Amino acid sequence: MDAESDEQKEITQRPKWDNKIQYLLTCIGFAVGLGNVWRFPYLCQTYGGEEFLIPYVIALVFEGLPLLHMELAIGQRLRMGSVGVWSSISPYLGGLGVASMLVSFLIGLFYNMILAWILWYFFHSFQSPLPWRDCPVNLNHTGYLTECEKSSAVNYFWYHETLNITPNIDTSGSLQWWLVLCLASAWCIVYICFIRGIETIGKAIYATATFPYLVLTIFLIRALTLPGANDGLIYLFTPNWETLKNPKVWLDAATQIFFSLSLAFGGLIAFSSYNPQKNNCERDALIVGCVNSFTSIYASIPIFAILGFKANENNNNCQNWNILTLTNAFNIGVGNITLENYGEWLNYLNKTDPSEVESLNLKACNLQTFLEEVFIVTCLMMSDILLTGLICLISFAVALIFTLGSGNYWLEIFNSYVGSVLLLIIAFFEIIAVAYVYGINRFNDDIEWMTGRRPNIYWQATWRFISPFMLLVVFVVYVVIEAEKQPTYNAWNPDYVHFPLADVLHYPEWVFAICVLLSILPVVSIPLVAFYKFMCFLKNYTMNRHNQNPYANECCHGEL
Amino acid sequence: MLEKILLLLSLSFSVAEELCKPGAAEGYKVRFSIKTALGDQAYPWSKNEMFLFRAALAFAMRDYTNGEEFGVSDIHPCDETERVSFWFVVTRPNTTDLVDKGTVEMAIKKSRNRINGAFLLTDQTLEFDGIYPTLAAPVSPDTPPWLIVFGVVMGAVSVGIIALLVYPLVQRKLKKNKDADDEDSDEETGVKTAEIGANDGIYNSTFSDDERFTQM
Numbered sequence: 155m156d157a158e159s160d161e162q163k164e165i166t167q168r169p170k171w172d173n174k175i176q177y178l179l180t181c182i183g184f185a186v187g188l189g190n191v192w193r194f195p196y197l198c199q200t201y202g203g204e205e206f207l208i209p210y211v212i213a214l215v216f217e218g219l220p221l222l223h224m225e226l227a228i229g230q231r232l233r234m235g236s237v238g239v240w241s242s243i244s245p246y247l248g249g250l251g252v253a254s255m256l257v258s259f260l261i262g263l264f265y266n267m268i269l270a271w272i273l274w275y276f277f278h279s280f281q282s283p284l285p286w287r288d289c290p291v292n293l294n295h296t297g298y299l300t301e302c303e304k305s306s307a308v309n310y311f312w313y314h315e316t317l318n319i320t321p322n323i324d325t326s327g328s329l330q331w332w333l334v335l336c337l338a339s340a341w342c343i344v345y346i347c348f349i350r351g352i353e354t355i356g357k358a359i360y361a362t363a364t365f366p367y368l369v370l371t372i373f374l375i376r377a378l379t380l381p382g383a384n385d386g387l388i389y390l391f392t393p394n395w396e397t398l399k400n401p402k403v404w405l406d407a408a409t410q411i412f413f414s415l416s417l418a419f420g421g422l423i424a425f426s427s428y429n430p431q432k433n434n435c436e437r438d439a440l441i442v443g444c445v446n447s448f449t450s451i452y453a454s455i456p457i458f459a460i461l462g463f464k465a466n467e468n469n470n471n472c473q474n475w476n477i478l479t480l481t482n483a484f485n486i487g488v489g490n491i492t493l494e495n496y497g498e499w500l501n502y503l504n505k506t507d508p509s510e511v512e513s514l515n516l517k518a519c520n521l522q523t524f525l526e527e528v529f530i531v532t533c534l535m536m537s538d539i540l541l542t543g544l545i546c547l548i549s550f551a552v553a554l555i556f557t558l559g560s561g562n563y564w565l566e567i568f569n570s571y572v573g574s575v576l577l578l579i580i581a582f583f584e585i586i587a588v589a590y591v592y593g594i595n596r597f598n599d600d601i602e603w604m605t606g607r608r609p610n611i612y613w614q615a616t617w618r619f620i621s622p623f624m625l626l627v628v629f630v631v632y633v634v635i636e637a638e639k640q641p642t643y644n645a646w647n648p649d650y651v652h653f654p655l656a657d658v659l660h661y662p663e664w665v666f667a668i669c670v671l672l673s674i675l676p677v678v679s680i681p682l683v684a685f686y687k688f689m690c691f692l693k694n695y696t697m698n699r700h701n702q703n704p705y706a707n708e709c710c711h712g713e714l
Numbered sequence: 715m716l717e718k719i720l721l722l723l724s725l726s727f728s729v730a731e732e733l734c735k736p737g738a739a740e741g742y743k744v745r746f747s748i749k750t751a752l753g754d755q756a757y758p759w760s761k762n763e764m765f766l767f768r769a770a771l772a773f774a775m776r777d778y779t780n781g782e783e784f785g786v787s788d789i790h791p792c793d794e795t796e797r798v799s800f801w802f803v804v805t806r807p808n809t810t811d812l813v814d815k816g817t818v819e820m821a822i823k824k825s826r827n828r829i830n831g832a833f834l835l836t837d838q839t840l841e842f843d844g845i846y847p848t849l850a851a852p853v854s855p856d857t858p859p860w861l862i863v864f865g866v867v868m869g870a871v872s873v874g875i876i877a878l879l880v881y882p883l884v885q886r887k888l889k890k891n892k893d894a895d896d897e898d899s900d901e902e903t904g905v906k907t908a909e910i911g912a913n914d915g916i917y918n919s920t921f922s923d924d925e926r927f928t929q930m
Binding site: 273274276277278280281288290291295296297298335336339342343345346349350354481482484485486487488489539 | 750
């Protein structure tokens with residue numbers, strides 16, 4: 155009786171979404187992110203095209219969708235956020251919610267720094283010509299700055315003007331005031347969106363979740379009209395069956411689907427907890443999962459079209475440079491050597507004066523090489539009014555570390571060590587908790603009550619066996635592979651001998667200690683909370699045994 | 715007489731020839747890329763164009779040295795190729811003394827635009843080997859434009875935050891006023907129901923329902 159009236163009170167007090175669209179858009183907006191637009195095309199390129207889709211879809215079906223459905227269902231049924239849900243399933247599992255929260259906080263810190271960078275570029279987009287088009291001139295106006303000439307105008311603007319990056323992580327540099335300003339504006343924008351909880355999130359999401367699709371469509375149209383786009387698309391869609399034999403493909407597909415859907419953050423549980431209880435969460439899970447995957451594929455098409463365009467441009471520049479060099483060295487008339495007869499001319503000149511030709515250092519221009527090279531590597535794998543304001547303020551203060559000269563290096567550390575392993579551990583414990591601690595039968599009953607249908611054999615099999623097993627395998631293989639790798643990072647050092655290639659450095663000891671700490675600290679709460687609860691239980695148990703009151707029973711406690 | 719003239723001419727010619735040779739210490743190599751610059755509108759290279767070049771360079775020398783009367787004959791080209799590239803040296807007026815490389819460079823740099831203009835070419839298509847074009851400094855306004863955009867965005871966000879903070883307070887105030895009005899209307903209805911209850915039929919004490927009104 156008491157529980158029911160409490161529940162009634164809860165239902166009337168808990169905020170709720172204005173309509174279903176808001177809820178779906180919020181989930182989609184949460185799932186769709188940099189992982190779809192950046193990391194998925196990068197993985198497609200690494201594994202040579204759309205064959206990556208096969209392991210990706212398999213991972214989606216056996217890992218992504220079951221976990222997604224489970225999170226949405228459990229949040230909707232128990233009507234609490236991540237911390238509350240796991241505490242109510244079992245007090246010993248309270249640490250799981252805390253771990254989710256900590257991971258979300260840490261990831262939120264560096265994700266908003268990326269938003270600050272985007273704001274910086276946005277603020278700079280209102281001038282013509284764009285500041286990253288041309289290199290700045292040197293002091294006596296005879297040429298461009300060497301650092302810029304050796305790398306490129308775009309790289310120079312990013313590393314020097316935006317980040318003002320230090321040559322290594324030991325040199326911290328100072329706070330870059332312009333980045334601090336951008337970070338402050340990013341956090342203010344975040345604050346304004348969730349100042350009133352889902353009331354404001356629900357309104358803001360109409361714009362923030364749909365605008366990326368508009369931008370992607372504009373990019374798609376523009377990219378397909380560029381010359382050379384076809385080469386990129388052919389590169390994307392040409393089968394390369396060899397890659398499927400590489401076990402790393404399957405590992406990357408499993409981790410990618412996982413991070414792409416933003417599972418184990420606790421966010422999806424929180425969003426679905428604001429739903430009415432009688433809501434078809436199975437359909438919601440399928441919608442969110444499929445839209446997320448569709449977005450990944452949709453985003454990769456313009457990216458590969460632009461890749462084809464850039465590769466063609468580079469190839470043409472390379473060939474034209476060769477032609478110009480030959481023309482100038484041998485004083486041949488302009489226009490005599492063309493792209494078509496370049497080969498003949500080269501043979502002829504080689505016969506007449508081979509030493510001269512050799513001294514010219516002609517470049518080797520190959521379109522395929524450019525297609526594989528162009529795509530640059532550092533891909534980022536991924537209220538209360540006062541309380542929300544405080545959270546924003548604290549996050550902003552801690553995130554100032556990313557505005558230092560060495561900030562970009564710290565961001566890479568967060569990206570590599572906070573995201574990956576922790577989320578796998580949390581998700582594994584989540585599914586074990588729901589399937590075996592809460593009880594799969596009880597869970598099935600709940601879903602039947604909420605949606606009107608009992609989950610079919612596919613959900614049963616995946617929740618009970620397939621998903622936990624897959625998660626365990628992925629986790630073990632991931633740890634083994636990562637442990638083998640040397641912890642190094644790419645530094646931007648203009649004084650490096652082989653500049654503009656990145657200077658590959660090892661992390662110093664203290665930095666590596668911080669990396670390990672970041673990897674372990676959030677999940678430490680799982681055993682910690684369990685241990686604490688167990689201690690409380692033991693204390694109560696021993697106290698009861700000592701104070702054996704023969705008159706004490708459940709209904710009435712005898713007065714001592 | 716004729717022989718003397720011929721000898722002098724051949725001597726000066728040979729001197730000029732000796733003065734100018736590919737790789738000359740005080741000489742410069744020039745490269746014309748007319749087809750690259752003008753495409754279909756390209757004019758063919760000819761002796762007249764060479765004459766124009768010598769005249770333009772003589773002008774540049776005059777302009778730089780402020781009056782020394784350089785003439786077309788003081789510019790000596792040689793080693794013309796199909797590329798349209800050749801070497802040239804500059805001699806002082808009425809002598810065979812070579813003008814040093816530095817002075818020639820400064821003169822060309824000063825009048826570069828005029829020389830380019832004479833041939834409808836640019837710094838990239840009329841190249842002097844070794845003389846780098848002076849690059850225009852990029853325009854940098856006093857207030858960086860990005861700060862202006864930043865100010866606009868932050869202004870809008872601040873207004874939004876203040877509005878969202880103030881709006882519920884205003885709503886609460888309005889609601890309080892509305893509640894005060896509601897209380898008055900509640901009292902009226904309360905009185906009405908009591909009256910209705912009292913006038914509802916005849917009160918028969920035999921079948922009286924003492925429990926109708928709550929005992930105080």
